[in-house]
Amino acid sequence: MKFKVNGHEVFASTGGRPFDKKKPLIIFVHGSGLTHMTWVLQTRYFAFHGYNALAIDLPGHGLSSGESLKSIEEMADWVNDVIDAVGHKEASLVGHSQGCLVTVECTSRYPDKIKTLSLMGGAGAIPMNPELLSLAENNDPKAVDLMMDWAHGPAGHFGGHPVPGLYHINTGTMLAKSRTIQNTLGVDFRACDNYKNGFEAAKKIKCPTLSILATDDKMCPVKEGKKLASLIDGSQVDIIDNCGHMMLLEEADRVLTVLKKFITTNYPPLSS
Amino acid sequence: MSDKKKELKPNTYKFDTLSLHAGYQPHKNAGSRQVPIYQTTSYLFDDVDHAAALFNLERGGHIYSRISNPTVGVLEERVASLEGGTAALATSSGMSAIFLTVMTLCEAGDHLVVSSQLYGGTVNLFRLTLPKFGIKCTFVKPRDTEGFKKAIQKNTKGIFGELVGNPGNEIMNMPEIAKIAHDAGIPLMVDATYQTPYLCKPFEHGADIVIHSLTKWMAGHGSSMAGILVEGGKFDWMQNDKFPTMTKPYEGYHGLSFAEEFGPTAFTMKARAEGMRDFGPCLSPQNAWNVLQGIETLSVRMKKHCSNAEEMVKYLSNHESVAWVSHPSVPDHPDHELAKKLLPNGRGSMIAFGIKGGKDAGVAFINNVKLASHLANVGDTRTLVIHPASGTHSQMDEATLKFAGLSHDMIRLSVGIEDIDDIKNDFEIGFRAARKPRLVSNQ
Ligand SMILES: Cc1ncc(COP(=O)(O)O)c(C=O)c1O
Numbered sequence: 001m002k003f004k005v006n007g008h009e010v011f012a013s014t015g016g017r018p019f020d021k022k023k024p025l026i027i028f029v030h031g032s033g034l035t036h037m038t039w040v041l042q043t044r045y046f047a048f049h050g051y052n053a054l055a056i057d058l059p060g061h062g063l064s065s066g067e068s069l070k071s072i073e074e075m076a077d078w079v080n081d082v083i084d085a086v087g088h089k090e091a092s093l094v095g096h097s098q099g100c101l102v103t104v105e106c107t108s109r110y111p112d113k114i115k116t117l118s119l120m121g122g123a124g125a126i127p128m129n130p131e132l133l134s135l136a137e138n139n140d141p142k143a144v145d146l147m148m149d150w151a152h153g154p155a156g157h158f159g160g161h162p163v164p165g166l167y168h169i170n171t172g173t174m175l176a177k178s179r180t181i182q183n184t185l186g187v188d189f190r191a192c193d194n195y196k197n198g199f200e201a202a203k204k205i206k207c208p209t210l211s212i213l214a215t216d217d218k219m220c221p222v223k224e225g226k227k228l229a230s231l232i233d234g235s236q237v238d239i240i241d242n243c244g245h246m247m248l249l250e251e252a253d254r255v256l257t258v259l260k261k262f263i264t265t266n267y268p269p270l271s272s
Numbered sequence: 273m274s275d276k277k278k279e280l281k282p283n284t285y286k287f288d289t290l291s292l293h294a295g296y297q298p299h300k301n302a303g304s305r306q307v308p309i310y311q312t313t314s315y316l317f318d319d320v321d322h323a324a325a326l327f328n329l330e331r332g333g334h335i336y337s338r339i340s341n342p343t344v345g346v347l348e349e350r351v352a353s354l355e356g357g358t359a360a361l362a363t364s365s366g367m368s369a370i371f372l373t374v375m376t377l378c379e380a381g382d383h384l385v386v387s388s389q390l391y392g393g394t395v396n397l398f399r400l401t402l403p404k405f406g407i408k409c410t411f412v413k414p415r416d417t418e419g420f421k422k423a424i425q426k427n428t429k430g431i432f433g434e435l436v437g438n439p440g441n442e443i444m445n446m447p448e449i450a451k452i453a454h455d456a457g458i459p460l461m462v463d464a465t466y467q468t469p470y471l472c473k474p475f476e477h478g479a480d481i482v483i484h485s486l487t488k489w490m491a492g493h494g495s496s497m498a499g500i501l502v503e504g505g506k507f508d509w510m511q512n513d514k515f516p517t518m519t520k521p522y523e524g525y526h527g528l529s530f531a532e533e534f535g536p537t538a539f540t541m542k543a544r545a546e547g548m549r550d551f552g553p554c555l556s557p558q559n560a561w562n563v564l565q566g567i568e569t570l571s572v573r574m575k576k577h578c579s580n581a582e583e584m585v586k587y588l589s590n591h592e593s594v595a596w597v598s599h600p601s602v603p604d605h606p607d608h609e610l611a612k613k614l615l616p617n618g619r620g621s622m623i624a625f626g627i628k629g630g631k632d633a634g635v636a637f638i639n640n641v642k643l644a645s646h647l648a649n650v651g652d653t654r655t656l657v658i659h660p661a662s663g664t665h666s667q668m669d670e671a672t673l674k675f676a677g678l679s680h681d682m683i684r685l686s687v688g689i690e691d692i693d694d695i696k697n698d699f700e701i702g703f704r705a706a707r708k709p710r711l712v713s714n715q
Contacts, residue, residue: 016328016528037535044330044533063510063532131280145282157285159349160297162332164340165544166359166537167295167352169284174358174505174536242299252332 005059005078005085008066012036012054012082015047019054023270024115025088026263027079028055031097031121032192033136033147033176033185035062038096041162041252042259050269056082061184062175068187072098072195076105083113092116092267094259096248097220098192101126104228108201116266117209117232118259121217121245123224124198124231133189139182147185148172153216153244162252172246202231208266209235212255214243236262287354287470291570295349309561310342328526329533329545339548343557347564351490351500354469354567355482358505359540361548362498362560366465366485367393368553369499373461373481375551376543378429379517380406385423385430387414387444389437389677391485392664394463398432411675414444415606421452428456429514434463435472435614439624439660439684440677441598443607446614450478457512465489465651466622470574471615475504481539488651489621492566492573496559501543505536518542573653573689578618580695581687587696588625593633593703595626595681621688622650626681633706634659634683640705643690643698655688655695657702 001014013036026046028039036043036055046053058075060068069075079102083091090113095103100122107114136143148169149157161168176185209232213225222239229235238258243251285293296307315334317323325331334340344362352360363369374397378384386398388411398409412419414437424431431453433444446462453460459480464472468489474482484490486498509518509531518538521527525545530538548554566573581599588597600611600619611619627633637657638646644655648664658664661680665673673679687695 013532016526016533035535037533040533041330041332044328045325048324048328048330129280135280142280142282145284146280149282149284155297155299158293158297159295159353160300160346161349163537163541164332164334164342164345165348165352165361165540166332167349167357170352170356171358171505171536177506178536256331 003085005081008059009064010056010059010082010085011063012056013039013043015043015045015053015055017047019052019086021087023050023052024267025052025054025083025086025091027082027091027093028053029079029093029095029099029102030055030058030061031099032188033061033144033181034172035175035178037062037175038248042094042248042256045256045260046263050271052086054082054086060187061179068183069191070187071191072101072105073197075102075191076109079103079106080110080113089113090115092118092263094118094120095122096120097122097245098126098188100220101192101195101198104198104205105201107207108204111204111206114207116207116263117205118262119209119211119225119228120248120255121214121220121225122211122228123220124202124228125196126192126220128189128193133193136189137182137186139180139186141177141181143181143185144173144176147176150218151245153214153242153250155216155242156244156246156250161249168246168249172249198228199231202228205232208262210258210262211235211237212240212247212258213237214240214245214247214251216243217245217247219245288571290350290353291567294353295346307343307346307561307564309557311557313337329528329541337557338552338554339544341554341557341560344555344560347555347560348500350564350567351469351484351486352502355502356473356475356504357482357502359537360500360502361540361543362486362500362555364499364553364555365497366483366487366499367397368551369483369485369501370394370397370463372543372547372551372553373483373501374402374407376539376547377459377515378407381427382407382429383425383427384409384432385420385428386411387433387437388412388675389414389440389442390434390463391438392667396667414442417445417448417452420449424452424456424458428458430458430461432461432463434466435474436466436600436620436622437677438466439622439682441600441605441622441624442677443600443610443614445610446474446477446479453480454478457514459507466620467615468570468574470570471578471617471620475506477614480504480507486563487649489574489577490567490570491563492570492651492653493562494649494652494654496562498555498559498563501540503537503540509538574618576689577621577687580689580692581619581621581623583692584623584685584687584695587699588623591703593628593706595628598624621686623685623687624682625685626679627683627706629681629706631661631680634681635662636708637683637702637706641698641702643694644685644702650684650686652686653689655690656686658684660684
């Protein structure tokens with residue numbers, strides 16, 4: 001669906017079900033340079049089971065208009081504006097990679113509004129390789145190729161997508177190249193690199209939190225994810241073997257099973 | 273110590289590695305090094321919730337082998353990876369892949385612009401069968417790039433062609449025709465059966481959907497029928513209102529908007545969810561496995577196919593019984609330069625040549641060769657020959673034959689990977705026989 005936030009049109013997938021104000025809201029926040037489409041194997045489930053599942057495209061990404069936001073803090077405020085814009089008072093947040101920085105910051109800023117937080121491939125800080133950052137800022141498609149290489153674990157490099165017929169490295173590449181690289185990936189990488197408040201923000205989080213980490217994640221290694229989780233009161237951690245940073249696609253089923261249990265327990269759906 | 277930092281390089285697997293490994297993880301399959309043949313019709317649901325999730329496309333997984341099968345799925349991913357595509361859907365034959373592509377794209381009342389030089393079966397589909405479904409086509413000669421533009425109408429939903437026309441070896445200017453398609457907001461579909469991704473990756477030249485008859489060089493051993501459609505993932509279905517069944521909540525699949533939900537894989541998702549459900553041309557797991565065996569050696573075979581073909585071009589060009597030879601490697605072939613650009617790894621193993629003495633000589637040649645097989649296929653490991661005017665294109669009248677770039681003296685040769693001297697010796701037998709009827713009739 002489309003709606004306006006700060007005068008710009010925002011696109012969010014509703015997982016194939018119409019938006020229904022009565023249902024609790026889950027907002028899915030994608031990673032650097034990507035779009036709502038990375039969440040397709042999680043959102044549709046929640047949409048069909050008593051939730052509004054909104055997989056948003058950040059401004060300037062995917063099908064959303066406007067310019068890309070330049071800092072994680074701005075993105076965090078923007079996610080809060082999304083909750084208001086769709087007429088809800090509260091929400092659960094799910095983030096992947098950069099989306100973890102955004103949702104951690106957002107939860108710390110709006111503790112009364114955010115009911116649960118789920119982090120995938122998250123860390124308290126995501127310092128960027130300077131060369132990768134420079135390639136992305138210079139609109140070089142090699143930045144996307146490098147990201148796809150590092151973001152997939154050894155198993156993911158072979159393929160074996162849960163949806164028959166899809167080859168996920170190429171699908172990810174197409175998503176990351178769907179808009180101008182320097183305006184999406186370039187701006188996002190710089191925002192990640194600049195963000196220093198992750199660990200402080202984490203300490204303020206009181207809502208139930210889940211971290212899903214993967215043993216072969218090179219971008220946000222398990223060690224970093226655990227460090228972040230250790231700062232959040234009562235945070236649950238689930239570690240997936242033989243999987244890389246793109247766990248939401250590489251191990252979509254496992255991720256959905258863990259996420260489903262966590263969210264339905266801590267933020268129950270509208271029963272039909 | 274050198275202070276020059278090593279340049280960052282992506283380490284994703286390359287072509288030869290992907291052709292052996294892509295789409296398959298042994299540790300998820302009991303450690304089986306070979307891809308298992310999942311000889312089953314259907315798959316257990318964990319519970320009712322899981323069943324519903326699979327039907328609603330909430331989760332990935334298999335339901336029923338008409339829609340998808342794990343062995344077939346490995347093949348689909350493997351070909352998608354080799355082509356540089358986002359997704360693929362394998363079918364029971366090349367023809368069903370073409371039909372499914374058109375039916376996923378078009379509705380009654382739509383129109384396609386189609387290259388006139390196509391495999392005979394494809395010509396019949398576009399000329400005679402699709403009109404029965406209300407889908408009309410305008411044929412344009414492959415070299416008439418401007419003609420493709422002129423033929424586009426308001427209701428045109430795509431352009432379709434074979435990169436190297438069959439069997440006249442005319443090459444369409446794919447990058448320019450892709451631009452024409454994209455300026456009109458429609459996709460370019462390319463049948464790249466003759467090239468395989470080893471010789472050309474059409475997505476790199478602007479194609480949006482690639483189709484293969486896997487029956488040919490991809491499987492390579494003349495054992496199994498199979499086809500596939502591959503999606504490039506770049507085409508923006510939402511840029512105009514030409515493709516409502518892709519972009520609007522679609523009644524044909526529980527109100528799903530394929531483009532919104534699946535973006536770069538939307539076409540394949542729709543072709544599977546709707547097309548396999550309603551038409552059902554599914555590939556058997558055994559045949560998928562046979563094709564996978566072939567793809568393992570694709571590079572090795574294609575190299576030999578191409579080097580043998582170039583040898584045969586030289587041999588035929590210098591032969592007294594041969595009137596003309598058509599192959600993109602011949603310097604005076606009208607598309608010689610374009611072929612260099614589009615087919616840098618080799619120009620393919622299909623040769624057309626004219627035999628002196630016309631139709632009768634052609635028939636005598638075909639009837640007398642011993643090693644080359646006379647049959648209606650191409651892209652076998654073995655050398656194949658056919659005389660289109662009396663075989664594959666025999667339903668065509670004189671004028672249609674000419675429009676399709678054919679002539680009565682034309683022999684179509686699919687060069688195999690046998691020892692080159694044995695192929696040449698066999699052709700000598702054929703040529704000797706072909707000269708005889710002329711000697712007799714001249715007396
Ligand atoms: C270029 C081309 N496309 C499609 C086909 C049809 O494929 P199949 O025979 O696998 O149905 C053929 C078959 O000869 C072909 O040569």
